[in-house]
Amino acid sequence: MIADLSLYLVTDTALCGDRGVVETVRQAVDGGVRIVQLRDKTASDAEIVDQLVALSHVIDGRALLVVNDRLDAALAARGCGARVDGVHLGQGDASVLRARAELGSDAVIGLTANTAEHLAAVLALPAGTVDYLGVGVIRPTSTKPDHPQTLGVDGFRAFAAASPLPCVAIGGVGVDDVDDLRAAGAAGIAVVSALCAAEEPRSAAEDFLRRWRRGSVPRVLSIAGSDPSGGAGIQADLKSIAANGGYGMAAIAALTVQNTRGVRGVHVPDAGVLAAQLAALSDDIVIDAVKIGMLANADVVRAVIAWLDAVRPPIVVLDPVMVATSGDRLLDPAAEDALRELLHRAHLVTPNLTELAVLVGREIDDWADALTAAEELSSQIDAAVLVKGGHLLGDDAPDALVDTARGRREVFPGSRIETSNTHGTGCSLSSALATLLARGHDPVAAVSSARAWLRESLRESDALHVGRGHGPVHHFAGLWSRGGLSTRPTASEVADDWWEGIAGIRAQIDDLPFIRSLADGSLPRAPFDFYLAQDALYLRDYARVLSEAARLAPTSAEQAFWAGSAEGAIVGELELHAAWLTPGDGVTAATFAAEPGSATTAYLDHLRSTAFAGGYPELIAALLPCFWLYTDLGERLHAGEFGSLAQEAEHPYASWLATYADPAFAVATAQAIAYVTQTAAAVDDTTRARMRRAFDVSSAHERDFFDAPWGFVAAR
DSSP states (O other): OOOOOSEEEEOOHHHHGGGOHHHHHHHHHHTTOOEEEEOOTTSOHHHHHHHHHHHHHHHTTSSEEEEESOHHHHHHHHHTTOOOOEEEEOTTSSOHHHHHHHHOTTSEEEEEOOSHHHHHHHHTSOTTSOOEEEEEOSSOOTTOTTOOOOOHHHHHHHHHHHOSSOEEEESSOOGGGHHHHHHTTOSEEEESHHHHTOSSHHHHHHHHHHHHHHTSOOEEEEEEEEOTTSSSHHHHHHHHHHHTTOEEEEEEEEEEEEETTEEEEEEOOOHHHHHHHHHHHHTTOOOOEEEEOOOOSHHHHHHHHHHHHHHOOSOEEEOOOOBOTTSOBOSOHHHHHHHHHHHTTOSEEOOBHHHHHHHHTSOOOSHHHHHHHHHHHHHHHTSEEEEEOTTSSSSBOOEEEEEGGGTEEEEEOOBOOOOSOOBTHHHHHHHHHHHHHHTTOOHHHHHHHHHHHHHHHHHTGGGTOOOSSSOBOOTTHHHHHHHOSSOOOOHHHHHHHHHHHTHHHHHHHHHOHHHHHHHHTOOOHHHHHHHHHHHHHHHHHHHHHHHHHHHHOSSHHHHHHHHHHHHIIIIIIHHHHHHHHSTTTOSOGGGGOSOOOHHHHHHHHHHHHHHHHSOHHHHHHHHHHHHHHHHHHHHHHHTTTTOGGGGSTTSTTHHHHHHHTOHHHHHHHHHHHHHHHHHHHHSOHHHHHHHHHHHHHHHHHHHHHHHHHHHHHHHO
C-alpha cells in the first residue's frame, strides 16, 4: 500500500498541554490527518510503547501511525497488539536497513533529509528501503530549536525536484503555506504546533485538508458494477467524476447485461478478482475518495470491507444498491447483513427512500418521516446520510443531508424535473459527491454543487437520444455548452499558427519595390522621406494606442511593458525620424507636417477602433505586427538575405537599417509575442478568433504601409 502523506501530524507533548497527546491525535484524525508521528524525546521506551498502544486504539486504523526514532519501541508496541505502521528516522538514528528488515516490507519508513549529502545517501540505499523523506525546516520553528538552516519554499522545491522519493514539507508550516508547498512538489505537509496547539485540532485539520485538496485533481475510485449502456454503474461514475473535476478509476464488482429498458443478467466475478484489483490500485496510487455502488453478494462486500480496513481511504461514499426499481430486493440476507457492516466504514451514505426503509427496518410514511429515519441511520452508523426524495409523489423532489454526530440537518428543496431519462441518477450523484468532497468542499457545499450539476444534466438529457427506455442523464451537458469541444492551443502553437497564417503577406512585403530598393541602396530619397514622414505620423498615434493597452493591461508587468513601448515610440523612434526629417531641430511640429496618406489613415483607424471598441486581447493582437514584422525584416536584412550591401557601412541608409535589427527592439518583440500569444491561449474560442482577425488585418496594413512610398513615386 502506498502511503497517503497529505496531512502529517507530528506530536509535541508540551503543545498538546492539558488535553494530552492521545486526545489531540483523536481529534486531529477525526479532522482528516492521514499519518501520525509520535515524537517525544524525553519519554522512555516503555512510556513510548504505552503511548503507541493508546494511540493505536484511538486512531483505530483511520490513519497511519509511526514513531520517531524508537524502532525498538515500535517493535515492542506491535508485540502488545498495537497497530504501528512504521518509523521515522533521522540521519543519526537506527539504520533504515535494520528498520526495514525488522518491520517488514509493508511498513512505512521515513527519513529526515535536507542536504545534497542526505539525498546522495538515500540514493545509495537499496530500492524500497525508504518510503518518503521529511524535508525541512521550511521556516524557523520553536518546536525544534536545534533545527538546521531553513530551506524556505524555493529550497524545498529544489530538493523535491531532485528526489526520487515523495517529500513531506516540515518545520514551521502553517495553513497559508499549503498552496505554495503543494505547487513546489510536496507529497504532504507535516504540522506540529498548528495542530497540537490548536483550540480545536479537528477543525484545524479540516482547514489544512481543504486547502490541500482544492489545489489538486482528486483520484476517485468507483467500486461498482458495470453497465454496457453507459448510463449507470462504473460508466456513469467515471463520467460523473470527470464532470466534477476528478480523475476516475474503477474496480469492477459485477458485470451486468442491461440496456435502458432493464437488466437481463448479472455475472459476479470471484471476490478474489475484485480484491486483486483493489490491491493493485492501492499499491501504486494514493486514493483520495471511494464511491461504492452495486456489490452483489456477501463475499464481494466482505472483500471491500477488508480492503477499506487495510487502506482506510479518507472519503468513502456508499450508494447502497439494495432494491430494484420494481421493488424487488437485489441482495440475499447474507449480503444485506454484510452491507450493514459496510455502512460503518462509510463517511456518507446516499439511500433513496426505499433503501432507507430497508436500512432502518421499517416503512417510511412521508418526507418528515424520512428525515427522522435518516437521523436514526446516521446515529447507528456514525456517518452522514443524504436521503433522496426523488421517489416522493408530487412535484417536489427534495434531498436532505443528516449527520447526527455533527448536529447537521440540511434540506435541499427542488422541484421535480419532468424527464424519463433517470437511468443512473443515484450512481451519478454519489460519485459526484465523492469527487467534490475530495476537492475540499465541505459536505453542505458538496451536496449543493452535486445537485446543481445533476439537475442540469437531467434537464439536458433529452439531447442524447440514447435507448427506448429510461435513458441516461447528460453528464457533460454543462461542460460542453460552457467550455466547448475544441482544444485550447499553447502559446507557442498560437505563435506558429499566426505567423504561418501571414506567410503570404510576409512574402508580399519581401517582394515590394520599396523593400528591395531600400535593401540594395537604390531607393531614391523622395520615397524614403515620404516613408519617414508617414511613419512619424503613425508613431504619434501608435504611442497613444500603446498607452491604451497599458491602461487595460490585467497585470502590472504587462502595464509596464506597453507603457514602456509607448515611451520608446515617442522618445526614441520619433527622435530618430526627426534626425532625418528635421535635422538639428529635434521633434517639432515640422516632424508631423506631412498629410497622412491613405495607408497611414487606414492603419491608424484600425488600431484606434480596436483600442476603443474592442478589449485588451484584440488590442494587443492588433499591435503585435508592428513589432514582429519589423524585427523579422530587420534581422533578415542584416543577415544579408536581401543582398550583402545592406550589411555595409557605405549603404546610403545604413544608420536607418541598423535600427531594424536593434537588439533591444528584438527583446521587446519577443516579450510582445509572449504576452499576446499567452493571452490568446487562455481566452475562449470566440475571443481568440477576434484576436486573430485583428492581427491579420494589422499585418495587411503593415504591407500596405511599406508599399505606399513606391505609390507616392509613381504618382509623381
